[in-house]
Amino acid sequence: xxxxxxxxxxRDYGEFSIYGDASRQRPHIDDTDFEAWYDYVYIRPNPKGxxxxxWHHIQGCRQWLVVDRDTVTHEVYGVALARDVVTLPDAPAxxxxxxx
Amino acid sequence: xxHYSWFSVFAKALGGNKGWDRAWRDPEPKAxxxxxxxxxxxxxxxxxxxxxxxxxxxxxxxxxxxxxxxxNTGRNTxxxxxxxxxxxxxxxxxxxxxxWEGLSKDLNYNAMVSHRKxxxxxHSPSQMEGFAKRxxxxxxxxxxxxxxxxxxxxxxxxxxxxxxxxxxxxYGAASQPRAGTARHDAVAWGYARGADMRGVDLIQNCEVTxxxxxxxxxxxxxxxxxxxxxxxxxxxxxxGHTSQLAEMAGLNLPIESHLLQAFVSEPYKPLIDTVIxxxxxxxxxxxxxxxxxxxxxxxxxxNSFAQRGNFHLIDHLLPEGxxxxxxxxxxxxxxxxxGIMDMTMDGSPIICKSPVDGLYINxxxxxxxxxxxxxxxxxxxxxxxxxxxxxxxxxLTLDRFRRGYALDEKGAGPMPGWH
Numbered sequence: 001x002x003x004x005x006x007x008x009x010x011r012d013y014g015e016f017s018i019y020g021d022a023s024r025q026r027p028h029i030d031d032t033d034f035e036a037w038y039d040y041v042y043i044r045p046n047p048k049g050x051x052x053x054x055w056h057h058i059q060g061c062r063q064w065l066v067v068d069r070d071t072v073t074h075e076v077y078g079v080a081l082a083r084d085v086v087t088l089p090d091a092p093a094x095x096x097x098x099x100x
Numbered sequence: 101x102x103h104y105s106w107f108s109v110f111a112k113a114l115g116g117n118k119g120w121d122r123a124w125r126d127p128e129p130k131a132x133x134x135x136x137x138x139x140x141x142x143x144x145x146x147x148x149x150x151x152x153x154x155x156x157x158x159x160x161x162x163x164x165x166x167x168x169x170x171x172n173t174g175r176n177t178x179x180x181x182x183x184x185x186x187x188x189x190x191x192x193x194x195x196x197x198x199x200w201e202g203l204s205k206d207l208n209y210n211a212m213v214s215h216r217k218x219x220x221x222x223h224s225p226s227q228m229e230g231f232a233k234r235x236x237x238x239x240x241x242x243x244x245x246x247x248x249x250x251x252x253x254x255x256x257x258x259x260x261x262x263x264x265x266x267x268x269x270x271y272g273a274a275s276q277p278r279a280g281t282a283r284h285d286a287v288a289w290g291y292a293r294g295a296d297m298r299g300v301d302l303i304q305n306c307e308v309t310x311x312x313x314x315x316x317x318x319x320x321x322x323x324x325x326x327x328x329x330x331x332x333x334x335x336x337x338x339x340g341h342t343s344q345l346a347e348m349a350g351l352n353l354p355i356e357s358h359l360l361q362a363f364v365s366e367p368y369k370p371l372i373d374t375v376i377x378x379x380x381x382x383x384x385x386x387x388x389x390x391x392x393x394x395x396x397x398x399x400x401x402x403n404s405f406a407q408r409g410n411f412h413l414i415d416h417l418l419p420e421g422x423x424x425x426x427x428x429x430x431x432x433x434x435x436x437x438x439g440i441m442d443m444t445m446d447g448s449p450i451i452c453k454s455p456v457d458g459l460y461i462n463x464x465x466x467x468x469x470x471x472x473x474x475x476x477x478x479x480x481x482x483x484x485x486x487x488x489x490x491x492x493x494x495x496l497t498l499d500r501f502r503r504g505y506a507l508d509e510k511g512a513g514p515m516p517g518w519h
Contacts (some may be wrong), residue, residue, distance in 0.1 A: 001410060013402075020356070039352075042502075044343075044516070045352070046355060048405045051403055053402070069402075071357070071402075
């Protein structure tokens with residue numbers, strides 16, 4: 001498998017550390033709903049087909065990426081920087097400086 | 101069906117090996133069964149066998165989408181052992197090992213079970229303490245196990261690297277003498293023949309595409325590529341596809357499917373007469389009766405349903421083997437193949453009634469399913485026949501995650517790729 005890192009270009013998959021499923025949304029830290037947390041921690045959609053997953057370019061730019069990959073053919077459809085596509089429900093609002 | 105004996109083998113050999121019966125029938129599916137087992141691998145066939153033998157339930161069909169034993173039963177590294185520590189796993193795997201001990205005689209089929217021991221190498225005093233804890237717990241449960249120091253290991257495994265240059269010097273080993281290997285295909289074929297002789301229908305090339313549900317939502321049958329079949333109870337034992345079969349019933353499971361490779365070298369004179377695991381990395385090796393060195397290690401690391409691996413892992417694994425057994429460097433490796441593992445969130449399996457009435461789940465074997473084949477079938481048959489688990493699988497439930505009773509031998513947390 002080869003993954004085109006947004007920072008480093010096309011790289012061998014051995015340079016990456018794979019963290020797994022990126023499709024789940026972590027509940028808000030103040031959310032006390034048991035089912036929401038159980039789902040987040042333990043349940044996986046495990047699709048046979050396209051799968052969103054976190055990859056860490058550990059031997060490259062060390063950026064966290066979200067890779068859109070097929071679990072049957074191993075074809076990679078797209079790669080994005082995780083910070084661009086993942087939103088956390090309890091993340092503090094960006095300051096005007098950071099927003100720039 | 102012919103009862104196999106030395107006499108029947110000898111007589112048929114004199115007659116030019118003509119006139120052998122089929123080992124099992126090839127029936128058309130009936131309209132209804134008491135129990136349908138989805139998946140004709142070792143676990144499914146063993147379940148059908150024990151349903152018939154232990155519980156007298158013979159109106160059973162095993163539905164297999166390909167051919168019998170063509171999934172992970174035919175793609176593993178054939179090791180059997182019961183060196184587990186956590187309550188819930190320990191007695192279950194020991195039950196399985198006890199069934200292995202009498203299996204060939206029980207099945208009237210040579211499963212080539214060989215109790216050739218396993219040696220878990222360790223490379224530091226603290227690692228020894230970890231193994232001593234595990235093996236002491238095993239011994240307190242009546243399971244055999246012993247700890248060897250470096251000098252004792254040098255006597256039994258003289259071909260390891262004991263030189264001053266060894267990258268990870270051997271400190272000692274934990275050993276389970278009753279562990280060993282078995283002939284993987286023969287296990288599936290023996291269970292298939294035993295089940296068939298007791299009246300179970302083995303139906304190949306029959307893929308389950310959905311379930312029939314009644315008004316209350318209970319599963320009352322399956323839809324297949326060979327037509328609809330009714331059943332009072334449906335059990336799934338489908339190796340890497342448990343998520344897919346459960347999803348058809350509306351269940352989302354704590355499982356991811358991952359890819360595990362296994363390897364075999366060119367045939368070689370007898371060298372390794374046991375099973376050895378490396379303590380400084382994930383590598384294990386044994387030698388088949390044909391002479392090929394059979395070895396394996398970690399998962400490739402990403403979710404996959406492709407039965408083929410990548411080079412990166414091979415590149416990682418072969419140096420581990422050489423660090424442990426230097427003479428391997430002169431061997432060519434011959435084949436590699438991949439299997440799809442149901443990886444659960446704690447690395448332990450699931451054998452239980454599902455939340456859907458009429459549906460029973462046997463899955464999540466991670467990469468330890470082969471050794472569990474007899475015990476898994478035995479416990480799953482008990483669970484299906486009695487509608488409640490046996491004591492041996494009472495902790496291998498689906499709801500253990502919800503209740504906080506995960507059985508995490510490695511302590512890796514809910515990260516299926518890390519177990």
